[in-house]
Amino acid sequence: MAASNSPAYTVPGMTETEGGEVIGRLRMRLHALNDLALTLKHVHWNVVGPHFIAVHEMLDPQVDAVRAMVDATAERIATLGGSPTGTPGALTAERTWDDYSVGRAQAIEHLGALDVVYSGVIKDHRAAVAATDGIDPVTQDLLIEHLRSLELFQWFVRAHLESAGGTLSTGSANGLSEAGRAAAEQARRQP
Numbered sequence: 001m002a003a004s005n006s007p008a009y010t011v012p013g014m015t016e017t018e019g020g021e022v023i024g025r026l027r028m029r030l031h032a033l034n035d036l037a038l039t040l041k042h043v044h045w046n047v048v049g050p051h052f053i054a055v056h057e058m059l060d061p062q063v064d065a066v067r068a069m070v071d072a073t074a075e076r077i078a079t080l081g082g083s084p085t086g087t088p089g090a091l092t093a094e095r096t097w098d099d100y101s102v103g104r105a106q107a108i109e110h111l112g113a114l115d116v117v118y119s120g121v122i123k124d125h126r127a128a129v130a131a132t133d134g135i136d137p138v139t140q141d142l143l144i145e146h147l148r149s150l151e152l153f154q155w156f157v158r159a160h161l162e163s164a165g166g167t168l169s170t171g172s173a174n175g176l177s178e179a180g181r182a183a184a185e186q187a188r189r190q191p
């Protein structure tokens with residue numbers, strides 16, 4: 001687990017060391033969810049083309065849900081005796097992923113890139129679920145609840161990238177920009 005200072009107190013039934021470990025893990029999940037909420041709004045504003053309104057309107061409920069996850073994660077950190085860090089400077093200094101790289105672009109290109117964004121957040125959330133196993137079932141339950149929605153939202157994105165045969169146009173793409181280009185290329189080839 002990520003190293004963290006132990007809090008002065010934590011929830012009953014956990015040691016302060018365990019509390020510190022979970023707080024350290026949640027610190028990065030908070031950064032990831034804050035980053036995701038901002039990125040979804042960025043796409044909401046920058047999507048263009050004939051599928052504008054569908055994607056523009058699809059994203060706002062996702063933003064609302066992710067913001068609720070942000071709040072629940074921050075308050076779990078505080079409940080465990082930690083101090084949630086919600087500043088943009090800490091987020092950009094500590095994150096392990098690149099900034100979203102697509103500006104004004106067609107819907108399908110953003111959706112290809114968003115598929116990669118969701119994959120990163122979900123993979124790391126699942127790792128946090130595994131890391132909290134046997135230490136803090138309450139945090140683990142919270143993260144699983146997030147995953148239920150995050151994986152659903154990724155499916156909403158992926159359904160735009162999926163062929164009738166069930167394959168994703170972003171399947172072999174490496175990285176966010178390449179996934180966006182692969183999705184756009186596939187859309188151009190379709191009759």
Ligand SMILES: [Fe+2]
Nearest residue numbers: 044045056060
């Ligand atoms: Fe809006």
